[in-house]
Amino acid sequence: MELKDVIEQRRSVRGYLHKPLPKEILTRILAIATRAPSTKNTQPWHFYVVAEEPLEQLKRANVERFRSSEDPPEEMAHILIEPEKGTVYRERQVDIAKRLFHVMGIEREDKAKRMAWMERGFRYFDAPAAIILAGDKSRPIEGIYLDAGLVIQNICLAAVDFGLATCIENQGIIYSDVIREIVQIPDDKRLLVAIAIGYPDWDFPANQVxxxxEDVENVITWCGV
Incomplete structure (x- = not known):
C-alpha cells in the first residue's frame, strides 16, 4: 500500500470488533511511530497501552464520572475549550456531529441517545486497546503538543497499514485523576490525548462517515509559484 493510499484511507473509527490486539503488533506500530520528528530530537513522549481488565476499569470509572456530572480536574481545563460560535471551526465541528447523528439515528431532541453516544467516547468506543499519550511536564506545553501531533499521525497511519483503525479523542483523558490511578501515571507526566485502536467493525454505521x-485551494496562499 502506498503512503498516499494510507493517508486517504485513514478515518476516525468509532466501532470495533471484539478481537484482541497482539502485543507484538502494537509494539511494532509504536516503534514505527517514534520515527516522527520532534523538536531538537527531544522525543518527549511516553505511551501507556491499556487493554483487558485495566481498560475495562477505565471505561467503568470514566462513565461513572461522566454520569455524575463531576467537573474534570483543573489540569485538563485546556482540552475542554470549544471552537467559538460563528466561526468556520465551529461549523465544521457541528457538521461532523450532524453526519454522525444522522447515520446513528440520533434525533436532536433525543437526550438519552445523545448521552449514550457521548458515553461511547468515555469507553474508548469499545476498542480492545487504548493508547494514552503522555509527555514530560518539564517540556513547554506548546512544543510538546507539536511533537505529540507528529507521533499521533504516525500511529494512526501505521495502524492502517496493519489493518487496524484508530480514533483520536480527548474524552479518554478528561478525568485525569482516574487515568493516573488506574494506569499508574506519575504526576510529572502531562496527559496529552487518548487513541482508541483495534480492528474496525465496518458494519457499525458511524464508521461509514x-x-x-476544505478544498485545498481555499487554504493555500501562493507566493511566487
Whole structure:
C-alpha cells in the first residue's frame, strides 16, 4: 500500500470488533511511530497501552464520572475549550456531529441517545486497546503538543497499514485523576490525548462517515509559484 493510499484511507473509527490486539503488533506500530520528528530530537513522549481488565476499569470509572456530572480536574481545563460560535471551526465541528447523528439515528431532541453516544467516547468506543499519550511536564506545553501531533499521525497511519483503525479523542483523558490511578501515571507526566485502536467493525454505521475536507485551494496562499 502506498503512503498516499494510507493517508486517504485513514478515518476516525468509532466501532470495533471484539478481537484482541497482539502485543507484538502494537509494539511494532509504536516503534514505527517514534520515527516522527520532534523538536531538537527531544522525543518527549511516553505511551501507556491499556487493554483487558485495566481498560475495562477505565471505561467503568470514566462513565461513572461522566454520569455524575463531576467537573474534570483543573489540569485538563485546556482540552475542554470549544471552537467559538460563528466561526468556520465551529461549523465544521457541528457538521461532523450532524453526519454522525444522522447515520446513528440520533434525533436532536433525543437526550438519552445523545448521552449514550457521548458515553461511547468515555469507553474508548469499545476498542480492545487504548493508547494514552503522555509527555514530560518539564517540556513547554506548546512544543510538546507539536511533537505529540507528529507521533499521533504516525500511529494512526501505521495502524492502517496493519489493518487496524484508530480514533483520536480527548474524552479518554478528561478525568485525569482516574487515568493516573488506574494506569499508574506519575504526576510529572502531562496527559496529552487518548487513541482508541483495534480492528474496525465496518458494519457499525458511524464508521461509514468520512469527514469532509476544505478544498485545498481555499487554504493555500501562493507566493511566487
Amino acid at each position: 468520512i469527514s469532509p475536507r
